[in-house]
Amino acid sequence: MPRSSLGLRIPKGMHDILPDELALQERAEASALDLFKAWAYQKVVTPTLEYGACIQPVEEEGDSFFKLFDRQGHVLVLRPELTTPIARMVSTRMRGTAFPLRLCYAADVFRYSKSHKQEFRQVGVELIGSASPAADAEVVALAIEALRKIGGMGFQINLGHMGIFKGIMAELGVPQEFQLHYQEKLARKDFVGIERLVKDYGFELKIQDVLLKLPHLHGKEDMLDQVLEWSRRPSLLEAVDALRQVYQYLKIFGVQDYVSLDLGILRGFSYYTGAVFEGYVPGVGFPVVEGGRYDSLYGEFGEDAPATGFAINLKAIIEQMTCSNAEIPEVLVYGSDVSKVIAEARKLRQPGKRVEMCLESFTQEQAVESANRKGIKEVVCAR
Structure with missing residues (x-):
């Protein structure tokens, strides 16, 4: 029975991966995991x-999750x-493991979002059990090194702090x-919307000035001096000092030139508590790297740990990179006797060559x- 037109399509946001794209x-994934x-x-x-x-x-309305139910009626995501x-996983199956714990992964994730396809591949790391600014600097530096290994393309890392x-x-x-x-609006970089919102609330001019300047505060370390002119609250001083330390450690890692401080960064997930960062590459209108500190999340699972x-x-x-033909066969084996073609192909594969064999007499x-049609450069006759 022929498939319907729907049967010839895939759900919106999902994707097939063709051979060159998968290669x-x-x-890229292997190079990142080797680095991690x-x-x-x-x-x-x-x-x-x-x-x-x-x-x-x-439960929240308007969340970005794909949901379904199991046979017992439990919500699955x-x-x-x-x-x-x-x-x-760490709070259950790995409870009692010595900290700091360093874990990495490569997996598909699924999200409803205006900026992302609904299914996409992620690689990443989690550093659990250290509250040190050196831990924040380590993951930022590692993200930078991973981007260098994956693509060698131009990129920019923006670093901020939720506490600021x-x-x-609170000060305002x-x-x-x-x-x-x-x-x-700040998370979406909607500067026009921010200006309209601030004006509509009718705050006094001093407060308006701070609210309109904050989204544009980015640059190097001296930019933090502007923040301290607005407030000397202990919590704010602590956040500014932590961000300074992270930035200084990045200099020792040798990656500070890739980083710009940006106080307009607010990560999309609610669990972030400290230093946060985003990475951008040319041609992509949303962050390709998202990360930061989340010191409260593990407490929700009964294992109180900074991370x-x-x-x-x-x-x-990968969508910004050019696919290569690196995975096509190197050799095509043909002949009038298919048995000899099979034997010759086996012999050529032993040293590691990629070999395609003709399945009929050629x-x-x-x-x-x-x-020529397949881009195979070498042709061998089995005798």
Whole structure:
């Protein structure tokens, strides 16, 4: 029975991966994982499906998750990221493991989003059990090294701190309703919307000035002096000092030139508490690297531990790269006797060559024509 037109399509946001695209993805993924392991990170795998109670303890309207039900009526979620599933795993199956614990992964994640395809490949790391700014610097430096290994393309890392934003909002004393709207527009870099929102609330000019300047505060370390002119709250001073330390450690890692401080960064997941960062590459209008500190998440699973990490959107990066023909066969074996063709192909594969064999009796002319059509450079006759 023929398939319907729907049967010839795939769900919106899902994707097939063709041979050249998959070869590119696998090489990028392998280079990232090799790097992570060289930095003492161990690879783990979590389930594609998690209970909704793990991913989202409290139901929220308009979330970005793919949901379904099991036969007992429990809500299941296709993992939207790996940080929370790894927190569950560490707090249960790895409880008692010596900290700091360094874990890495490569997996597909699933999200409804305006900026992302619904299914995409991530590689990333989680560093669990250290509250030191050196831990934050390690994951930022590792993200930079991973981008260098994966693509060698131009990129920019923007680094901020959630504590600075919270401290400024507390100092200004703005209403919670305004803060939520402002935060949402700031996360989307909606500068026109921010200006309209600030004007509509009718704050005094001094408060308006700070709210309109904050989204544009980015640059090097001296930019933090501007923040200290607005407030000397202890929590804000602590956040500024922590960000300075991270930035100084990045200089020792030799990657500071890739990093710009940006106080307009607010990560999309609610669990971030400290230093946060994003990475951008040319041609992509959203961050391809997302990361930061999340010191409260493990407490929700009964294992109180500080943590930091990042994820790289491999799908977005690979779409900016050129596929190569590195995976096509190197040799085509042909002949009038298929048994001899099989034997010759086996012999040529032993040293590691990629060999395709003709499954029917071919003349030399037919074999050369087939090789040219497929891009195979060498033709061997089995005798």
